[in-house]
Amino acid sequence: MRSLSRYSRANEINRQWTEEYLNEAHSFGLVPVRCHCNVMVWSEDRERLRNIRNDTGSALAQMGCKPRHNTVDAPTLYWAGIPGGEGDFPAEESFHTFIEQAACLFIGETNHASSLSPFGIKMADRLSGRPIHLDISDEPMKRGITTNRNKFILGPSGSGKSFFTNHLVRNYYEQGAHILLVDTGNSYKGLCRLIHERTRREDGIYITYEEDRPITFNPFYSEDRQFDVEKRESIKTLILTLWKREDEVPKRSEEVALSGAVNAYIRRITDNPELRPDFNGFYEFVRDDYRRMMEKKRVREKDFDIDGFLNVLEPFYKGGDYDFLLNSDKEIDLTHKRFIVFELDNISSNKVLLPVVTLIIMETFISKMRRLKGVRKMILLEEAWKSLMSPNMATYVLYLFKTVRKYFGEAVVVTQEVDDIISSPIVKEAIINNSDCKILLDQRKYLNKFERIQTLLGLTGKECSQILSINRANDPSRRYREVWIGLGGVQSAVYATETSTAEYLTYTTEEGEKLEVERMAAKTGSMEQAIRVLAAEKNSGRR
Numbered sequence: 001m002r003s004l005s006r007y008s009r010a011n012e013i014n015r016q017w018t019e020e021y022l023n024e025a026h027s028f029g030l031v032p033v034r035c036h037c038n039v040m041v042w043s044e045d046r047e048r049l050r051n052i053r054n055d056t057g058s059a060l061a062q063m064g065c066k067p068r069h070n071t072v073d074a075p076t077l078y079w080a081g082i083p084g085g086e087g088d089f090p091a092e093e094s095f096h097t098f099i100e101q102a103a104c105l106f107i108g109e110t111n112h113a114s115s116l117s118p119f120g121i122k123m124a125d126r127l128s129g130r131p132i133h134l135d136i137s138d139e140p141m142k143r144g145i146t147t148n149r150n151k152f153i154l155g156p157s158g159s160g161k162s163f164f165t166n167h168l169v170r171n172y173y174e175q176g177a178h179i180l181l182v183d184t185g186n187s188y189k190g191l192c193r194l195i196h197e198r199t200r201r202e203d204g205i206y207i208t209y210e211e212d213r214p215i216t217f218n219p220f221y222s223e224d225r226q227f228d229v230e231k232r233e234s235i236k237t238l239i240l241t242l243w244k245r246e247d248e249v250p251k252r253s254e255e256v257a258l259s260g261a262v263n264a265y266i267r268r269i270t271d272n273p274e275l276r277p278d279f280n281g282f283y284e285f286v287r288d289d290y291r292r293m294m295e296k297k298r299v300r301e302k303d304f305d306i307d308g309f310l311n312v313l314e315p316f317y318k319g320g321d322y323d324f325l326l327n328s329d330k331e332i333d334l335t336h337k338r339f340i341v342f343e344l345d346n347i348s349s350n351k352v353l354l355p356v357v358t359l360i361i362m363e364t365f366i367s368k369m370r371r372l373k374g375v376r377k378m379i380l381l382e383e384a385w386k387s388l389m390s391p392n393m394a395t396y397v398l399y400l401f402k403t404v405r406k407y408f409g410e411a412v413v414v415t416q417e418v419d420d421i422i423s424s425p426i427v428k429e430a431i432i433n434n435s436d437c438k439i440l441l442d443q444r445k446y447l448n449k450f451e452r453i454q455t456l457l458g459l460t461g462k463e464c465s466q467i468l469s470i471n472r473a474n475d476p477s478r479r480y481r482e483v484w485i486g487l488g489g490v491q492s493a494v495y496a497t498e499t500s501t502a503e504y505l506t507y508t509t510e511e512g513e514k515l516e517v518e519r520m521a522a523k524t525g526s527m528e529q530a531i532r533v534l535a536a537e538k539n540s541g542r543r
Contacts, residue, residue: 021096034094035102038070038077115139119376121171124496126482129475134495136437136485137410146436146488149410150401154453155441156416160481162187162382164441164497165414166507169339169380177376178338180365182358184345187382190506190517192341194527205334208343209353216328217360220269220277223333227266230370234363236262241355243312257304261290279326283317286310315352325356334364335371362396369407377407382414401434411435432456436488441481442471463492470494479504501535 005012025032039056043049057067070077073090080089113132120135140146155161162185169179170191181188189206196204209215219235236259243258244250250258265285269277291306315321334340342361347353365379379400400411413431438457443450447468454464463486470482480498499507505517520530 025098030098030100032096033099033102034091035097035105036089036094037105040074040078040081117142119175121168123483124480124498126494126496129478129480129496129498132495134485136487140437140487140491145490148401148405148434148436150404150431150435151410151412151437151439152431152435152457153412153414153439153441154416156443156445159416159441159443159445160483160497161414161416161441162509163481163504163507164439164483165380165382165412166191167497167499167503168412169378170503170506172376172378173339175376177378178368178372179340180361180368180377180379181341182361182379182381183341183343184348184382185509186343186345187509188341189343190508190514190527192339193521194506194531195339197527203338205337205340206343207341209346214324215347215353215357216324216330217326218278218328218330219326219360219363220265220279220282221328221333223336225270225273227270228370230366231363232259232262232266234359234366235266238356238359238363239313241359242316243309251303253299253303257294257299260293261286264290264293278328279316280318280323283310283313322352325353335367340364359396362400365400369404369409374408377409378412379404379409380412380414398430401430438486440467440470440484440486443467444471458489459486460489466492466494501538502531505531505534505538 001011001015001018005015021032024030039060041049041052041056043052053069057069060067070093073093076088076090077093079085080087115133115135117135117139119138120133123132123134124130125132136151137149141149153161153165155164166188169181169188173179173195192204192206194204196206198204207215219238222231239258239262240250240255261282265277265282268285268289269275269281275281286306287310294304294306315323316326317323318327342357344354344357347357365377368375368377381397397411404411413435440453443453446453450464450468453459459467463484467484470484474480474482478496478498480496482494482496484492484494486492505513508514508517517527517530517534520534521527524530524533
């Protein structure tokens with residue numbers, strides 16, 4: 001090249017480039033490689049193909065690359081790109097570079113393909129913004145990637161996890177699923193209210209505790225007056241929780257006596273349809289009729305102290321401090337309601353109310369599991385960790401995560417702290433080991449403890465790289481948040497949660513935006529109309 005450079009200016013320039021390449025390789029100890037990169041485009045329309053080629057060439061030119069339209073070797077390159085055909089790759093189509101630059105041009109992800117399944121959620125491709133239909137429940141099970149539909153969602157405050165879960169449950173609800181949510185931050189109030197209005201108050205049940213409107217239930221109410229084994233056992237467990245302390249184990253004779261009381265009262269209300277079943281009625285039945293039955297059987301006081309039993313339960317009887325809790329006059333059977341939100345923030349520290357409410361929640365979902373055949377169902381627990389720490393609730397969670405798949409259901413846990421999972425061994429084992437779908441949002445706040453997250457979730461190096469790339473190069477012209485979804489440790493990718501302005505206003509958890517929607521709803525008399533008006537204003541302002 002040095003000799004030929006005398007006869008041509010182009011040879012002289014090439015010689016200088018070659019010298020610079022060799023000097024840099026020697027100085028920095030870089031590894032030289034032969035590299036080939038290409039962009040293949042295709043179209044059924046010849047005119048459309050010409051436009052795609054021109055657009056691709058323009059994009060490469062903007063990157064500082066001189067495009068070369070290869071029409072001669074295209075079939076050979078296509079063949080060489082198929083696994084097993086790389087031996088036919090033409091060497092003259094490669095160039096020398098260093099391994100760092102070659103790796104930068106290597107594509108680790110591409111445009112995502114929509115799932116073939118009819119069921120799924122609406123997401124967006126992070127690179128192109130193209131809408132994607134994504135199934136993370138049914139299709140992975142059919143393909144053998146996962147063995148259950150359970151999901152674990154992790155993201156720090158402000159990463160968009162509540163926004164994503166709102167989007168997830170809304171898509172599931174609109175495709176016929178039954179949704180039960182346990183929340184401690186009013187994250188789903190907007191969506192629940194919208195569903196409540198749209199269904200003319202038939203659905204979208206929002207249950208929370210307020211001084212003037214406390215949480216009320218009726219564990220003995222059944223719309224069809226059917227009390228199967230699961231229903232009877234849940235009532236028995238509920239009363240046992242009220243009666244005994246967490247660390248107190250009931251005697252066998254006490255369990256038998258309690259079971260007999262529950263069954264006898266259920267027979268009473270089943271045989272007499274005019275009787276209104278509630279806890280007051282059960283208390284009076286035990287106090288009067290069941291006491292006489294115990295005396296006939298000559299049950300000793302040390303085997304079942306009926307007076308002590310009634311004394312402990314008296315606060316829940318009429319006139320007691322908690323007489324409102326189990327004597328609701330609203331005849332609502334939650335089994336057939338498709339969207340239910342339990343907001344536990346106001347009672348998260350109440351040692352009396354919280355265990356009862358959590359048991360009612362579990363009973364409601366288990367009733368859905370047993371009675372709703374062929375219907376998709378989901379229970380989502382968001383930041384409800386104080387309710388999960390009790391032994392009864394932890395046992396229920398373990399049972400749910402292991403068996404819910406058998407009933408066409410899925411359990412989802414959303415948290416912003418990994419320590420919450422680790423602090424309860426039984427919950428950690430139940431959630432992590434039985435959640436084949438793991439969803440992580442922006443983890444930059446957790447960089448100092450990301451190794452713990454990687455170890456806990458069993459993430460590979462590639463998956464860690466994908467997760468740490470979230471929201472690093474977002475398009476400012478698009479309003480979206482990226483989310484990483486991993487399935488069974490086999491398949492993983494980063495997607496974008498991109499919604500319309502109306503959806504954003506429905507899901508938002510920003511206090512100012514929520515108040516703005518509520519004020520407009522009070523003005524228009526409708527949540528949906530308020531969202532439409534505000535969305536139109538924001539869209540016109542953006543244009």
